[in-house]
Amino acid sequence: MTEVCIGTVLDPVIFGKLMAGGWLDNEKAKVAGMQILRKNKFTCSSCGFVSRSSVQVPHGYMIPVDYAHPGLLAAHGDGGCLCSICAASIGINWSVTIEGQGDSSAGVPGMLIAQSRLTQVQINRLALQVISLLASQPTPQLSKLQSAARDIDAAMTALNHELGGSIPFYRGNDSDFARALSLIPQEYYEQREDILGSLRFWPNVRYWKEQGVYWMKSTFEDMLASDNELLGVVK
Template identity: 40%
Template sequence: MIGTVDSPALAGKLILGGWALNSSLSDIGFSILERDCYTCQHCGFESRPSKKVNHGFMVPVDTNSPVLVTREVHSGKCLCQLCASALAVNWSVVRQTSDEESAPGCLIWLPEFTQEKISIVASLILATSNNVPPSHHLYEAASHALTAFNGRTAHMAANVQLYKNDKDEEFVRALSLLPSEYFDYREQALKGVRFWPNPKFWAKSSHYWLKAVYENAAGFE
């Protein structure tokens, strides 16, 4: 589930919704999202479009494309932003500005859970931690969960060769430069590695997720 792309900047624009503003990609993209009912084909997260956010923060992706861009409806699938980010970690764990906390996420070691399970759990945790007041009964649980997942970064160095503590950017750049004959090694090295999102980066998306998906769910009253 973890992967790299040939053009991190392009993949990042795609994941953040730039495809919907591109006339050569938007019609195909919306056809894919509508066909898949705005449901992530990896983790199962279900969004919905609105007048203001017509893509529901979902992404049309061709997982066989080196940049994730899909130009044919039949070759694309609908993914949530978190699952799409996991396929482009040389964008999603790299700082977007000089701010140390500007990366969309980080790498964690958690082989007990698939990336799909982590993505669906993360969407709920982010929607909660970013948007409900500290007095809400779910806020404390979300905060504890964030601490636990973030704590798994400390296990990366002990379990992944060539990884150095807190050096996500160096690691993923090295991964993206590996020649094809080393892909088997790469797959083995990444077997227990997962992408975990940065709540601050996904604040806008998580606010939408809360309003569009979770707010009427049991426990949010």
């Protein structure tokens, strides 16, 4: 399992279409992409999250990727499988910008935060659960977990305001910073990693609501039902 780190893509336009499910509209990309997802058993190769296919959502909101393509578009049967949040975190010059988002009523996919204690993958695992909990209808069983999820989201979102103190080059605009980061030449990649330091991606919960509803049903609902120890703690 290869853990993703926050990063940028060479072609954010194609990457945005990939993230929006545009690959399903191209027969060649659809066949190749579904082949990759099935081969990987709808399991994220970075964080280990497992979704599942359904008649309505055959891809389970998982993303087939080809790291050799500038926009990560997988046009052949070779490639990896990422959950949407791991994929978004490696393309921040799409995921924190408003351009190419279509209906922007839910805002951008996410934001940049300063968080040195958690890796990007640890944050992504947490984010998947927060998104799924907050997208679900309140129930007595979930109420305390949803309250904790709201607190986590608020705490992570607040870390966006600390970026200026952690990264001297940050000037208060996620979109501008991500685009500038993507322009640093590949030969200076190591220096770019030094600049990133505690930079992380945190998703905008509202943007991923549709996926969260699905992930709760496909993955987390069964986990919660079978985890009696967890349920006992939160009662």
